[in-house]
Amino acid sequence: MKRQNVIKEKDGKRYFFKFSLNQRFQHITMASCVITLILTGMPLKFKEAFWAPYLYNLFGGIHVAPTVHKIAGSTLLALFAYHLVYVCVTIFKFHIMPLKQKGQLNAGTLIKTLINLPIMPSLKDLEDIRDLLKYLLFISDKPPEGAQFTWKEKFDYWAPFWGIVIIGSSGLIMWNKELITRFLPGEVINFALIAHGDEAVLAMLFLFIWHFYNVHFSLSVFPMGTVFLTGYLSEEQMAEEHYQYYREVMTAAGLEDQMLPHHSRPRKDAGEDVPTPAEYSEYDLAGEAKLTDN
Amino acid sequence: MTLKQILKSVGSCFIAILGLTLFLPVNASAADIGNCLLCHKYPGLSRVDEEGNFRLLYVNEDIFHQSVHSKIQCEGCHTDVKKIPHDPVKKVDCFIQCHVIEPSSEKKFSHKDVRSFLDASVHAKVDEFGNPKKYSEDMPTCLDCHDNPLYRPLSFFKTVRPGISETATGRCRVCHKQDEFIYRFYNHITTRLHKIRNPRNVAEVCARCHDDAEIVKRHELTTRAAYSYGETFHGKAAFFLSERVPDCLDCHVNRGQSVHQMLSSSNPNSITHNNNKDMICSNLDCHPKAAPGFAKYKVHPEFNLDKSPAKYYFTVFFLVLTGGTLLPLMGIMGLDLIRRLFPNAALKRRKKS
Numbered sequence: 001m002k003r004q005n006v007i008k009e010k011d012g013k014r015y016f017f018k019f020s021l022n023q024r025f026q027h028i029t030m031a032s033c034v035i036t037l038i039l040t041g042m043p044l045k046f047k048e049a050f051w052a053p054y055l056y057n058l059f060g061g062i063h064v065a066p067t068v069h070k071i072a073g074s075t076l077l078a079l080f081a082y083h084l085v086y087v088c089v090t091i092f093k094f095h096i097m098p099l100k101q102k103g104q105l106n107a108g109t110l111i112k113t114l115i116n117l118p119i120m121p122s123l124k125d126l127e128d129i130r131d132l133l134k135y136l137l138f139i140s141d142k143p144p145e146g147a148q149f150t151w152k153e154k155f156d157y158w159a160p161f162w163g164i165v166i167i168g169s170s171g172l173i174m175w176n177k178e179l180i181t182r183f184l185p186g187e188v189i190n191f192a193l194i195a196h197g198d199e200a201v202l203a204m205l206f207l208f209i210w211h212f213y214n215v216h217f218s219l220s221v222f223p224m225g226t227v228f229l230t231g232y233l234s235e236e237q238m239a240e241e242h243y244q245y246y247r248e249v250m251t252a253a254g255l256e257d258q259m260l261p262h263h264s265r266p267r268k269d270a271g272e273d274v275p276t277p278a279e280y281s282e283y284d285l286a287g288e289a290k291l292t293d294n
Numbered sequence: 295m296t297l298k299q300i301l302k303s304v305g306s307c308f309i310a311i312l313g314l315t316l317f318l319p320v321n322a323s324a325a326d327i328g329n330c331l332l333c334h335k336y337p338g339l340s341r342v343d344e345e346g347n348f349r350l351l352y353v354n355e356d357i358f359h360q361s362v363h364s365k366i367q368c369e370g371c372h373t374d375v376k377k378i379p380h381d382p383v384k385k386v387d388c389f390i391q392c393h394v395i396e397p398s399s400e401k402k403f404s405h406k407d408v409r410s411f412l413d414a415s416v417h418a419k420v421d422e423f424g425n426p427k428k429y430s431e432d433m434p435t436c437l438d439c440h441d442n443p444l445y446r447p448l449s450f451f452k453t454v455r456p457g458i459s460e461t462a463t464g465r466c467r468v469c470h471k472q473d474e475f476i477y478r479f480y481n482h483i484t485t486r487l488h489k490i491r492n493p494r495n496v497a498e499v500c501a502r503c504h505d506d507a508e509i510v511k512r513h514e515l516t517t518r519a520a521y522s523y524g525e526t527f528h529g530k531a532a533f534f535l536s537e538r539v540p541d542c543l544d545c546h547v548n549r550g551q552s553v554h555q556m557l558s559s560s561n562p563n564s565i566t567h568n569n570n571k572d573m574i575c576s577n578l579d580c581h582p583k584a585a586p587g588f589a590k591y592k593v594h595p596e597f598n599l600d601k602s603p604a605k606y607y608f609t610v611f612f613l614v615l616t617g618g619t620l621l622p623l624m625g626i627m628g629l630d631l632i633r634r635l636f637p638n639a640a641l642k643r644r645k646k647s
Contacts, residue, residue, distance in 0.1 A: 062534040133626075138639055138640050191604075219631075
């Protein structure tokens, strides 16, 4: 992925590359599997709830729904395996190979590269959380300037990562209970059931409350974020959530004089009000002037 | 209306009633030789007994005639009723000798064998020395489990659908001429080839005592059995009316024996005894490939610090993880919504640059 391809202009607006087609395919497959797993799993977890038999019967009831659940679970695990390979190949191709070509590949540089991958949690995330809390509690008026992946997105990535490991392995244990109990005590199935169900509830609440709020229901993106379909972020979202990265990208493209001010919130009538790239310099200058005047 | 017309109407009514009586189904009054339903057919028939309990004495004819005992005469069980109107009757003793002839031995039938089974089972009222057990009044009597369920016919000739298989009854008809006899015996046999109750109903019957917190405490039982069964996949599937999952009886009754012979898990002859447990799971119909370790799975898990501390803390870990993750995140969401109402408010203003 080259930096100059990050910015794309269409109909006089700038869009910023976020997810490749491959990544979007992985995401939508995962989302479909997870939703199917929730719909066929939660009626069993909460069997006494009034909605449970109706929802379960929608998937064929006790004779069919468990099979649907297993198909979705297997697909998700296959996707997870694919994702692990994809991640390894990507890291090798874009991070390890360049090091090797430069002759700098050793244990130290490798660990440093891995730690510094854009999706890895970093000290900046803690600073961003601190700044966000200060901003949300009205202590400061400066929200954090997000990097390519904000702490929220890293959370959204690593939480399901942990979730798939826990829910997937416990699901496999329960599915292959006869085999597993040849090596492990029978009580492992009890623990697997607890882990499978309880972690699934956590994952479901996390996705439907936190993830959906951030990517769909937050006032900045309501009624629906489209980046999971298009792969591109609007300039307003970019400036609001990833200002640090936005600055890097715009600077690299020689467009630093056309940058939007930090924390620009799109208004409902943003369609008319947001200036076109041609008007940016004027817009920005006015903003600068206003700030210096005060 | 003239006298002649009145007599004519009464006469035609009489003929109509006589005609109806002749064409009524034979079994509609088959068991009521003593004409007990003359009084007991009235829905309001009731009294307050000597102990002050309200007793409903009404017998619903339709239900009675479809029941297991529809061919038994009332006085066959209520043996102390000798005249009508009768005195207050005693409780029915299910172990008396019936008037029915048992076809294989051609002797009068009786349930009394069940008593000997029960007396040797975990549900016996007396211990092995014949002394009454502690809280023997809690032990089940016939009616605690048998609520005279209606037949649940099964079809197993090629197509499986509810109802009586005409293919099967066709074979019966070769020798047996009376349809009423064929249907009764068809039901009699098919209800013994599978269970009268589905797994969920079986668990519900056991739950009457085994989920009663008082009884569980009094008898020092380790679990509320039906509740904890409901926490497993078996119990959940049974709840959604699966017929294939094991219910209480599939595991707690020794193979080839009847429910009345159920033994305590502390009895070395019991299938639920620790040494025999793996035979339950690994039987041919369930998990034939299961290793002995498989049966160490706790089929009655309870969220209980005393009985299973490891599982308790494991569950608590996930609860804390869920709360610890979601509550702060939801707090941030709430603050974010409020912050958006006052985008420019802040204690410290940003440095102008």
